[in-house]
Amino acid sequence: MMSNLERLVRFGIPFMLVLIFSMTAAAQTDRLRLGMTTGDEGTVGPYTYNSGDPGWNMLLLQYDTLYQLDADGVAQPWLARNLALSDDGLSFTMDLRDDVTWHDGEAFTAEDVAFSIDYFQQFLHPRWTRVVRPIESVEVLGDFQVRMQLSALTPSLELGIFSDVPMVPEHIWSVIGDPAEHTFTIEDNVGNGPYRLVEYAPDQFYRFQAYANYWAGTPQIDELVFIRYADMTGALAAIQANEVDMLVSSIPPEQADFLGMNPDLAVAQGPLFSTQMINFDVTRPPFDMPEVRQAISLAIDREDIVETVYLGQATLGNPGWVHPDSPRFNPDIATTYDPEAAAALLDEVGIVDSDGDGIREFAGAPFMPELLTPSDNALRIRIGDLVGEMLNAVGIGVQVEVVEGSILGDAVWPGFDVRQGRDYELATFGWSPPLQADPTRVASLVHSNPDIASFNLTGYSSPEMDALLDALNATNDSQRQQELLNEIQTLIAEDLPFIMILYPNGVYAYRPAVYDDWLFMTGQGIFHKLSFLPAAARP
Structure with a gap:
């Protein structure tokens, strides 16, 4: 009824x-x-x-998480009362609240924590399976205490894992089984x-x-x-x-x-930690050439987009990904607008306008890539239009295609599974704030291993980047993390697997x-x- x-x-x-x-x-x-x-x-x-x-x-x-972000974005104990890390950083004991119930009145216990971790490890989730993979085992020590063993050192446990992964009730989800087969x-x-x-x-x-x-x-x-x-x-x-x-x-x-x-x-x-960006398929020529991606970045006047589209209520995009207001930001990275340098880079790699019609040629044909933008997002449509104009000014004949969000999603992130590849050239895109809130999660964007990089929508792969990310994920030392994050931001700014346009204000x-x-x-x-x-x- x-x-x-x-x-x-x-x-x-x-x-x-x-x-x-x-x-x-x-x-x-x-x-x-x-x-x-x-x-x-x-x-x-x-x-x-x-x-x-x-x-x-x-x-x-x-659904609650074990930790919860406070007003300053700092992870605080929530369902968990505390966390005691071992000297080697590979195991920890967690005490849980004993006054929590599920909506049906059943008590929340350590068994639910162990079940939730195991469930998200067993059944692929595009957000949480990668996050909980470093947890090797969960031992229930009592009704409200667990011990977790890690397979390797894991940075930012509280922010990167326990503030993000919801707990689910064993007595409900053990019956649900495989989510792919459940209505x-x-x-x-x-x-x-x-x-x-x-x-x-x-x-x-x-x-x-x-x-x-x-x-x-x-x-x-x-x-x-x-x-x-x-x-x-x-x-x-x-x-x-x-x-x-x-x-x-x-x-x-x-x-x-x-x-x-x-x-x-x-x-x-x-200020928000959400993003407005341009994604490439970096496996597709000529976007597989860093020089082409660098030229595109240099040709985009981010300040003009901030003023025109957001009336100044946004922060210029950092080529190295991390928001400038983040304590993890590398201040040595600059955002540069230089269309002349962009044209020179394209000339160097042989993408030139040989017939003088204003459009450069690549592989014997006019270089006119398609830029997808979603029809249900007026701001991204405007960003797409301005980016198209700026790239046309340096001889890249961008064709802006406004499509339904589902069509763009199927092209950029089919099935929310990066293993399924991608089918696009350029696309406006953006991530919600949690991904920026913890910069140590950058591996999920740019590592070549899809088990780690469930958000690598561009196909980017770099042995140097993988090595830096693996080192980042293997240390809990804050100073060492910052050193590695500085190098990672520098490499992202050089390789440009995507182009950060801006970070909007909320x-x-x-x-x-x-x-x-x-x-x-x-x-x-x-x-x-x-x-x-x-x-x-x-x-």
Whole structure:
């Protein structure tokens, strides 16, 4: 039977206006209405959510991790009480909280931790299988204590593994078995987080209910309703019409001042660790030549893109990947715009304009690569257009193709499995903040081994890079890590397996009269589980 909520969405009734007029002012914070513009997130389970933002944070509303990032982006004990590392760095003992329950009332125990690690190792997950692979064994020492043995030294355990991998209940997932053979429903989402998904209409809405027995404290909002809009234009209209109370995605920069003039709205801003970038297939000529990739980078005026597309509300892309605000940033790397040097590099490798028509030739044909950009992302479309203009100015006849997000995904990351290869030349792309939050995870982007580099979407391979990354993954010494990260950033800036365009600022619109206790997490924005918890419950 169709629920009232689903009926209102399906038949186009502005149901959020109906709800707001039927509620008293005191009850408004019982239900928070959040607008989202990304694709459908499935049943928002560990193997069904789709996007890093907002999908990953919607997932973590339901499932807790052993550690949790605080407002400064620092990993703090969460389901774990503490972690004691051995002298050789190859094993550690972890004490767990003894007051945590799953949504069905079952106790969270050490058995669930051991099961979760084993499950993600056994059944491929594009995000977590690589992360937990260094854990050689998990020994249950008691109901609330585990000992883990590592196969090798592993940097940033708290941030790189335990703040990222959700725990799942053994009594539920042991029955599910192989996720590839299971048809997931929302009933499978038995987590231990502050919310549980209780209603879902594909491509329309999600409704989450607060878990009253959440160990860290009862969430401040009883119900979260996520309404999906086809694009940002629809979402912006919705928040201005009082149909939603907050937009989970960062709004276009040009809207910040405009919405800020609305007395019923507020705008929260700050730096994000999300990325806007250009990916190559570096196995495909001529993009297999570093000189060509360097020329393309030199031809792109990042400052112009920041000012034109983001109205200055972004940070210039670092060719070495790491955000300049990160403590791991290598300050010796410079971002350079030099179209004359770009043209000279192309001349050196024989990609020249022999007939004077303004387009260079490669392999006897005009050099006119295709640049894919997603139709549901206006900012990336604009970035693609500007990059196309800049490359055309140095004789690269870029053809910008605006395609559906699913088509771009199938070309760049088919099946979310880099082993399946790729089928594109150039593409606008970007990663959500967690990947930048821990720069030691850079191996997942540029190592040649797909078991390590589950996010290597460009096909980049370098023995020198592999050696540096292997050394990084083999030390827990912070100073040595920084030395290696400096070398890795330098090599990325030289080889350019991808081009960093910029790091956007987060700009979030919300209705403060409905809810005004948002927490801006460094690099992550305001949409995350901590924003819904009482201040005393936040790490």
